[in-house]
Amino acid sequence: MSEFRNLIDPSDFSVDELYGLIADAQAIISSPDDFKHTADGKILASLFYEPSTRTKFSFDAAMLRLGGQVIGFSDPTTSSTAKGETIADSAKTVSQYADIIVVRHPKEGTAKLMSKYADCPVINAGDGGHQHPTQTLTDLLTIMNCKGRLDNLTVGVCGDLKFGRTIHSLVTCLSRFENIKFVFISPEELSMPGYVKETIAKRNIEFTETSDLESSIPKLDILYMSRVQRERFVSEEEYLRLKDVFILTADKMKLAKPDMIVMHPLPRVNEIATEVDSDPRAKYFEQVRYGMFIRMALIKKLLNL
Ligand code: NCD
DSSP: OOSSOOBSSGGGSOHHHHHHHHHHHHHHHHOGGGGTTTTTTOEEEEEESSOOSHHHHHHHHHHHHTTOEEEEESOGGGSGGGGTOOHHHHHHHHHHHOSEEEEEESSTTHHHHHHHHOSSOEEEEEETTTBOHHHHHHHHHHHHHHHSOSSSEEEEEESOTTTOHHHHHHHHHHTTSTTEEEEEEOOGGGOOOHHHHHHHHHTTOEEEEESOHHHHGGGOSEEEEOOOOGGGOSOHHHHHHHTTSOOBOHHHHTTSOTTOEEEOOSOOSSSBOGGGGGSTTBOHHHHHHHHHHHHHHHHHHHTTO
């Protein structure tokens, strides 16, 4: 067992700790200058074995805004992985240089494996189609700031529920809050994995599964859209058949409650028409901004600063 606190899965934090992180992020948002030397002298290693825009940049920006520094790569062919180094050896090595590691990898379980060998805290920035806990922290802060609560919500998640790691993390995490109901909207081929459904069923969470976006919209407080995860398909033909099954348009938004919010972890491909961006209920770019502040709070927590 690692002697460090890591974030591999959202359940690594208790509900109280999640509220604590949100409160910390809100304090940072209201007076960012108070935190600009919080991580002075600390180094974050950012190891991206898979493409990223938001997650990588928001971690880098978060560490720099806390006064720390960042090393790392976003192209694994430039690291010793290309020579055949194991994840265990990379973890042991990098943690000799850095105080905290952020890792994204196409293979499920890699962040957990790294945390077993690293001499510093490890944060999972996405492991294959499994989990993406820091996107979930971003989502929680967005929901709190836009809806004022994390409980008593009907949440629709739409798109690629099979491979969408942001969805797996968000759904299992939100199921720990009071009176959450889910509507899972996907084609049958991309439905929610059994392990996620089992976890929430154990918590007596109500959920329905449908392939009808339009009839689901009116009952939702939150609509969480997601991209069909092309890189995780075995067959390109199957991807092409499923990629555009759901497209949220301004017309469909007319069916939604006046205070429903639309979220998306981004990147967007076709699943939200750009005409929706000007709807005040579209929160996905605001969500991007919250990602940096919650990651500042997370780094601060894991480094005990
Ligand atoms: C997500 C991811 O990488 O899982 N992006 C992100 O981190 N915001 C979603 C996606 O790629 O579809």
